[in-house]
Amino acid sequence: xxxxxxxxxxxxxxxxxxxxxxxxxxxxxxxxxxxxxxxxxxxxxxxxxxxxxxxxxxxxxxxxxxxxxxxxxxxxxxxxxxxxxxxxxxxxxxxxxxxxxxxxxxxxxxxxxxxxxxxxxxxxxxxxxxxxxxxxxxxxxxxxxxxxxxxxxxxxxxxxxxxxxxxxxxxxxxxxxxxxxxxxxxxxxx
Numbered sequence: 001x002x003x004x005x006x007x008x009x010x011x012x013x014x015x016x017x018x019x020x021x022x023x024x025x026x027x028x029x030x031x032x033x034x035x036x037x038x039x040x041x042x043x044x045x046x047x048x049x050x051x052x053x054x055x056x057x058x059x060x061x062x063x064x065x066x067x068x069x070x071x072x073x074x075x076x077x078x079x080x081x082x083x084x085x086x087x088x089x090x091x092x093x094x095x096x097x098x099x100x101x102x103x104x105x106x107x108x109x110x111x112x113x114x115x116x117x118x119x120x121x122x123x124x125x126x127x128x129x130x131x132x133x134x135x136x137x138x139x140x141x142x143x144x145x146x147x148x149x150x151x152x153x154x155x156x157x158x159x160x161x162x163x164x165x166x167x168x169x170x171x172x173x174x175x176x177x178x179x180x181x182x183x184x185x186x187x188x189x190x
Contacts, residue, residue: 115178116176116180121176125161126160128160129155129156130142130152130156131154134154142158142166145158145168146167146183146184147167147172147175147183148168150168157169157170159172161182161187161189162187162189162190163185167183
């Protein structure tokens with residue numbers, strides 16, 4: 001294409017228009033060529049549905065890891081694992097895969113939930129010395145406190161739960177502030 005330079009001002013405008021048209025044609029040609037290359041790669045790219053599913057799985061995994069205290073590292077590796085399967089899905093991580101420390105961290109993140117007895121119920125539990133519990137008869141075994149594993153002395157303050165299991169009063173109160181059940185038989189205290 002000849003873009004001859006004109007001498008008049010009208011000729012310069014014609015030249016500018018011709019140059020603009022040429023540049024537009026080149027841009028259009030490059031765009032079409034670029035689209036053709038993308039169409040070949042489209043078979044390798046994800047469909048909208050697969051992309052949405054993968055993004056949702058990423059978000060779920062990030063939320064799970066944040067709750068477990070991991071942060072956001074490792075997402076790149078997780079994404080890479082699901083690519084060769086053809087489904088675009090990742091294997092789900094079960095809570096069975098978590099270590100004890102991970103579960104504790106998850107519990108700490110979830111917050112403190114009171115699972116123990118209310119203070120009113122704790123105050124109603126009878127406290128007696130071990131000698132009076134031994135002399136009272138019944139089927140109460142008073143060898144050692146199952147919580148602290150220390151043998152009972154006759155002068156020790158002890159508490160017998162309704163299930164007839166006995167503990168040092170301080171031990172069982174601390175236990176029942178965190179759990180509503182007897183440490184031995186797991187019967188719930190009411």
